[in-house]
Structures are given as C-alpha cells and as structure tokens.
Amino acid sequence: MRSPVIDNLQYVNWSEIAFRQLRQGGVDAIHVTIAYHESFRGAVLNVSQWNRWFEQYPDLIMRGVSGDCVRKAIETNRTAVFFGFQNPSPIEDDIGLIEVWHQLGVRFMQLTYNNQSLLATGCYEDDDTGLTRFGRQAVDEMNRVGMVVDMSHSGDRSTLEAIEHSSRPIAITHANPKWWHSALRNKSDEVLCALTDAGGMLGFSMYPHHLKDGSDCTLDSFCDMIAEAASRYGADNLGIGSDLCQDQPDSVVTWMRNGRWSKQMDYGEGSAAQAGFPTQPDWFTDNRDMPNIGTGLLKAGFSQPEVDGIMGGNWLRFYDSSFGGET
Amino acid sequence: MRSPVIDNLQYVNWSEIAFRQLRQGGVDAIHVTIAYHESFRGAVLNVSQWNRWFEQYPDLIMRGVSGDCVRKAIETNRTAVFFGFQNPSPIEDDIGLIEVWHQLGVRFMQLTYNNQSLLATGCYEDDDTGLTRFGRQAVDEMNRVGMVVDMSHSGDRSTLEAIEHSSRPIAITHANPKWWHSALRNKSDEVLCALTDAGGMLGFSMYPHHLKDGSDCTLDSFCDMIAEAASRYGADNLGIGSDLCQDQPDSVVTWMRNGRWSKQMDYGEGSAAQAGFPTQPDWFTDNRDMPNIGTGLLKAGFSQPEVDGIMGGNWLRFYDSSFGGET
Numbered sequence: 001m002r003s004p005v006i007d008n009l010q011y012v013n014w015s016e017i018a019f020r021q022l023r024q025g026g027v028d029a030i031h032v033t034i035a036y037h038e039s040f041r042g043a044v045l046n047v048s049q050w051n052r053w054f055e056q057y058p059d060l061i062m063r064g065v066s067g068d069c070v071r072k073a074i075e076t077n078r079t080a081v082f083f084g085f086q087n088p089s090p091i092e093d094d095i096g097l098i099e100v101w102h103q104l105g106v107r108f109m110q111l112t113y114n115n116q117s118l119l120a121t122g123c124y125e126d127d128d129t130g131l132t133r134f135g136r137q138a139v140d141e142m143n144r145v146g147m148v149v150d151m152s153h154s155g156d157r158s159t160l161e162a163i164e165h166s167s168r169p170i171a172i173t174h175a176n177p178k179w180w181h182s183a184l185r186n187k188s189d190e191v192l193c194a195l196t197d198a199g200g201m202l203g204f205s206m207y208p209h210h211l212k213d214g215s216d217c218t219l220d221s222f223c224d225m226i227a228e229a230a231s232r233y234g235a236d237n238l239g240i241g242s243d244l245c246q247d248q249p250d251s252v253v254t255w256m257r258n259g260r261w262s263k264q265m266d267y268g269e270g271s272a273a274q275a276g277f278p279t280q281p282d283w284f285t286d287n288r289d290m291p292n293i294g295t296g297l298l299k300a301g302f303s304q305p306e307v308d309g310i311m312g313g314n315w316l317r318f319y320d321s322s323f324g325g326e327t
Numbered sequence: 328m329r330s331p332v333i334d335n336l337q338y339v340n341w342s343e344i345a346f347r348q349l350r351q352g353g354v355d356a357i358h359v360t361i362a363y364h365e366s367f368r369g370a371v372l373n374v375s376q377w378n379r380w381f382e383q384y385p386d387l388i389m390r391g392v393s394g395d396c397v398r399k400a401i402e403t404n405r406t407a408v409f410f411g412f413q414n415p416s417p418i419e420d421d422i423g424l425i426e427v428w429h430q431l432g433v434r435f436m437q438l439t440y441n442n443q444s445l446l447a448t449g450c451y452e453d454d455d456t457g458l459t460r461f462g463r464q465a466v467d468e469m470n471r472v473g474m475v476v477d478m479s480h481s482g483d484r485s486t487l488e489a490i491e492h493s494s495r496p497i498a499i500t501h502a503n504p505k506w507w508h509s510a511l512r513n514k515s516d517e518v519l520c521a522l523t524d525a526g527g528m529l530g531f532s533m534y535p536h537h538l539k540d541g542s543d544c545t546l547d548s549f550c551d552m553i554a555e556a557a558s559r560y561g562a563d564n565l566g567i568g569s570d571l572c573q574d575q576p577d578s579v580v581t582w583m584r585n586g587r588w589s590k591q592m593d594y595g596e597g598s599a600a601q602a603g604f605p606t607q608p609d610w611f612t613d614n615r616d617m618p619n620i621g622t623g624l625l626k627a628g629f630s631q632p633e634v635d636g637i638m639g640g641n642w643l644r645f646y647d648s649s650f651g652g653e654t
Contacts, residue, residue, distance in 0.1 A: 040371075048423030048426070048427060049423075051423065055471075096378065099375070100371055100375060103430060105430070
C-alpha cells in the first residue's frame with residue numbers, strides 16, 4: 001500500500017464538487033467537524049446528513065471509523081471521512097453520550113471551543129481552571145471507548161492537565177506553534193513539548209489567522225516552520241490539520257464564534273474590519289492543492305519517509321492505536 | 328458449533344440475577360425491547376443503560392448486531408443482546424433516524440404499538456388504513472439499512488401491506504395464531520400464511536394473555552399449537568419470542584399501555600380486575616425454564632433438527648440475512 005494522505009481537520013461546505021476535489025488532490029482520509037455548538041439532537045442531524053452523502057456518493061467517500069477504513073479507502077480510490085466535534089456540546093451533561101457518539105462514528109472531541117465548557121477552559125477565557133470534575137470523568141470515558149481528546153481551542157492549563165490526565169495520547173488537531181506566529185489559538189512550546197512527549201499529535205493549520213503573514217504566508221515559510229517543529233518535537237508526531245473552511249458563507253463563521261451564547265458580535269480571531277472567513281493562501285485553496293504541501297516539505301529538507309509520515313502516515317499510526325477500546 | 332438458543336422478544340427488568348438466569352437457561356441470544364413510547368432522546372438513554380451493562384457484565388452479555396455475534400456468544404459462553412423498538416416513536420418524524428438507530432444497534436422496529444402511528448395502524452384501532460406515506464418510505468429505508476419490520480402489535484391490513492411492500496422478509500416477533508387463542512393481539516391464518524410465504528418469521532409468545540387458558544396454559548397445549556403451526560406454515564419460519572416481562576413492577580405495564588397518550592386508564596389485554604402483569608405459566612417463569620420448551624417440542628413430535636430450528640436456528644438464519652445492508 002502507498003503511504004496515506006490524511007488531513008485531520010476540515011470544515012468544508014460539502015458538495016459533490018468538494019468530494020471530487022478530495023479525490024483530485026489524492027486525499028485518502030479527512031477528519032471533518034460535525035458540530036460547533038450543536039446539542040445532541042442537532043449533531044445527530046449532521047450525522048444524518050453525512051449518512052445521506054455516504055449513500056449518494058459511494059464512489060467518492062466512505063464512513064471512517066478505524067485505521068483500516070483508510071486502507072480500504074486507498075484500495076477503492078475513495079476518501080474515508082472521520083467525524084469530530086469542536087465542542088463537547090453534543091454530549092450535553094450526559095457521560096453516557098460519549099459511548100453513544102463513538103457508536104455513531106465520532107472519533108475526536110474538543111473539550112472546549114474557545115469558551116469555558118462543562119469539561120475544561122477555552123483559550124479565550126481570562127482564567128483557565130483546568131479540567132473540571134465532569135472533564136476528568138469524560139477524559140476517562142473517552143480513553144475507554146477510543147475517542148481522541150482534542151485540545152485545539154483550549155487554554156494552556158487545561159491542555160496540560162488533559163495531557164497528564166489522559167491515559168492515551170491526545171491531539172491538537174489544528175494549530176501552529178506560537179514561536180512561529182503568536183496567535184491566541186497557536187500553542188506554546190511548553191504545550192507542544194508535553195503533547196508530543198506523551199505521544200500526542202499536532203496537526204498544522206492552514207487557516208490564515210494561524211499563519212505567519214496570514215493569507216500572504218508563503219509555502220516556504222509554512223514548511224520551514226514544520227522543519228523547525230520536527231527538530232524540536234520529532235517528525236513522528238506531526239501531521240496536517242488544515243482547518244480548511246471552503247465555500248462556507250460568512251454566516252457560518254459567525255455561528256462558529258457566537259453560537260447561541262452571545263448577544264454581542266464576537267469576532268474571534270477576526271475583527272470588525274475583517275469579520276468574514278479570511279482568504280486562503282494561494283498554495284492551499286482547496287483539496288486539489290494538497291500535493292503542494294508534500295512538495296514544500298521535500299524542499300524544506302525532509303526525507304521522503306518523513307514527508308510520508310507528516311502527510312498522513314503519522315495520523316494513520318495514531319488512528320490505529322486510538323480508535324479502538326482500551327485494552 | 329451447537330445449535331443456538333434464541334428468544335426473539337424479552338422485556339425483563341434486567342439485573343445481574345436476570346443475566347445469570349440467561350446463562351443458566353442456555354440462552355445464546357435475545358432481542359430486547361428498548362423503547363415502548365420513548366422519544367429519540369429517551370430511547371438513547373436506554374442504549375446508554377445497556378452500554379453500562381455491557382461494561383459491567385462482560386462475562387455474561389455482549390452487544391449483538393449480526394448473526395456472527397450469536398456465534399461469538401456461543402463460543403464465549405455469553406448471551407448476545409439485540410435491540411428493538413415496539414413502537415416507531417424513537418424515529419419521531421425523521422427518516423434519517425432509522426440509519427442512526429441501526430448504527431446504535433437497533434435491529435427490529437414495530438411500525439405500530441396498538442395505536443395508529445405515523446407509519447401504520449395498530450391492532451386496537453377501529454379502522455386500519457394500512458401503511459402511511461411515511462410508513463412506505465420508512466419500510467424502504469429499513470430494508471436498505473437492515474432493520475427488520477416487526478408487525479406484532481399492528482392491524483391485519485397494515486401487516487399485509489408491510490409484507491407486500493417490504494423487499495425483505497419481515498417478522499411478527501411475539502404473537503400466537505388466532506385459531507388457537509382468539510386474542511386481539513394474536514394473528515389470523517391469512518396474516519400468518521402471507522408472512523411465512525414471504526420468508527418472514529413468527530415468534531411464539533408465552534405472555535399469558537396470548538395463551539389458550541392464560542396463566543393455566545399447559546406446555547403440551549403450547550407445543551401442540553406449534554406443531555399445528557408447523558403443519559400449516561412449515562417449521563422453518565417459526566421461533567420463540569416469549570414476551571417475557573419478568574420482575575417488572577405493574578407501573579411498567581401501565582406505561583406500555585398508556586404511554587403519554589391517554590388520560591384514561593387503558594387496560595390493554597388486561598382488565599380493571601386484572602390490571603397488572605399476569606402470572607407466567609409455571610413451565611416458563613424465567614430464562615432458566617428455556618430448556619422446557621425444547622423438551623415439549625420433542626414430545627409434540629418434532630424431530631431434533633426441527634426443534635433446533637424453532638429454538639434458535641431459524642432466528643439465526645433470519646439474522647444472517649436481515650441485519651446487513653441491502654445487497
């Protein structure tokens with residue numbers, strides 16, 4: 001089998017065109033967000049939508065629940081689609097829903113999305129009080145059933161406590177190092193060391209607010225950053241988590257930032273002057289551009305096996321050990 | 328592998344004692360009711376309860392989703408537990424929830440429970456108008472994903488239309504022939520001929536209101552009825568669906584009969600004088616009595632292979648062809 005290409009975070013406005021772009025870009029697997037602020041019932045509606053897409057486009061996509069689904073996708077020229085939540089809202093206040101969601105195919109759940117949640121503290125809060133009582137039990141239950149703890153939008157203390165408390169490696173599916181671009185959503189060297197020391201994975205984001213020079217970030221700069229990250233954390237715990245938000249109306253980023261919790265307009269990483277989705281860098285506008293990243297990594301000095309790992313091999317290894325029940 | 332023992336309908340008040348009785352009675356698989364009138368969310372709570380039992384009693388029970396789970400249960404000395412609904416209330420008005428429930432392990436769904444539903448007409452209504460518009464689409468979707476249509480509590484016309492409309496064999500999981508005991512819930516010869524001619528399965532009930540002479544019904548009478556049914560419909564489409572409602576408080580039968588829909592007391596098959604659960608016949612009071620049925624069938628003149636089929640082999644064959652996606 002050839003080495004897999006995996007993008008471990010996308011939030012595209014899905015369509016037949018976008019599914020075909022996945023195939024054109026040679027993307028074997030993606031982790032897609034199916035909830036930002038949805039209740040349990042609301043997120044189930046999103047599962048139903050994906051079920052219809054799996055039924056309608058069986059030649060392009062397939063349900064992904066284990067590493068073997070990636071292998072089957074490669075064999076059958078399709079893209080395996082794995083589900084994740086950016087917020088624990090779909091489990092509401094019910095620890096029993098973690099296993100229910102695992103049964104429905106959810107394999108990643110962020111403990112927080114910017115704000116304080118029932119489980120932990122988001123990176124936009126003034127004070128981070130770490131994992132809550134429910135949060136510690138939720139991490140235990142996620143460990144038991146095989147759902148990955150994702151701390152992409154969490155505060156530092158919560159992230160460090162999740163790494164410490166979790167019996168299995170966790171992930172930061174979509175963020176970049178703060179030492180490259182000091183955004184609120186990017187991660188400190190301390191957090192990234194702790195994450196990767198514990199076997200956790202970092203997915204590099206291509207969302208402009210996470211990039212040095214934003215939409216003008218160059219592919220060279222992005223790949224040189226990955227080379228520096230590999231020298232600090234090793235190349236084996238790195239992958240792609242592009243955060244591609246393609247073809248979405250700006251009403252969606254307003255939903256992502258404000259949910260139902262805010263009566264004021266929260267601009268998140270944007271501003272009143274730049275309220276909508278930012279423009280993607282020209283070297284990654286949709287999934288057809290995925291091969292550019294591999295080319296850029298080779299140019300940045302990585303060996304072919306290292307490139308294969310970062311482009312998907314590392315995520316596949318992580319999938320194999322993360323999605324089954326605790327043994 | 329020895330021949331399986333399967334009871335295709337139980338609604339026991341489950342406990343460790345009841346799970347141990349399954350093992351003591353040599354019951355390899357059961358289909359359990361996880362909803363009478365529950366909403367989607369309410370039935371999910373019942374899945375969570377079963378998930379906890381699977382976690383707590385891994386040496387006694389296991390989740391059942393396919394025929395191979397029965398084989399695994401036999402190999403590992405456990406009972407495989409399959410889920411079903413007695414009412415389509417958990418899909419609410421959303422056809423997408425059929426596949427979601429299949430993902431959560433539900434393998435049988437009654438289109439009605441005594442009353443008119445969104446899908447079909449129950450056996451207690453004055454007029455049976457057959458499958459509704461939603462009902463026809465729901466049957467198609469159940470056929471597609473591999474969820475069995477169960478018409479145990481439906482009216483005759485609805486049942487005949489479901490048999491006709493369904494592309495896959497359906498089931499009457501728990502009822503007896505009207506020619507043996509003329510109860511509202513028992514089934515006409517016409518229905519049973521149509522059911523079995525189309526490859527469908529009948530599960531014989533041991534709920535006293537479905538038995539000739541009620542709680543005083545003898546094992547001989549019950550097994551002679553099965554012999555007569557085999558002569559009319561063939562022995563291959565017959566099995567057990569005991570409807571065992573063990574250790575339940577009478578408040579449960581009130582819930583089964585009245586749900587949230589009735590302000591008056593509906594006594595269902597009972598009466599004001601006999602409002603609670605009826606007493607089980609002494610030859611089938613809990614799962615430890617299951618071997619009595621096989622003994623009775625042999626005495627009634629069945630061959631050992633026929634007994635093996637009725638005691639579980641027929642249900643296993645039906646599981647193998649019914650629970651996967653349409654091919």
